[in-house]
Amino acid sequence: MTNAARAADGTPAHDPSRKIVSVSQFVPATPQQVFDVLANPRMHPVIDGSGTVRGELHAPARLSLGAKFGMSMRVRFPYRITNTVVEFEEARQIGWRH
Known part of the structure; x- marks a missing residue:
């Protein structure tokens, strides 16, 4: 038997029926530094792990x-996507959707 990764609520970290993926990683930066990267859309290609964010912004x-x-x-x-910021609290929370 293997130990599958689990999310905080005890469900598998990757559960296709929930379409949620959870990953934890230590980042040697302050919360403000992380927020500044997320709040700067020109940095998104740098942090995009999928390699799908490309080209004109x-x-x-x-x-x-x-x-x-x-x-x-x-x-x-190739395609274009437009996102709208729907959650924002300076240095604490940011979220967008398309």
């Missing part, structure tokens, strides 16, 4: 609540 220099930003992506075929 249309975005403000720093994200804020309600900000829209778009970028070129590529998964088999």
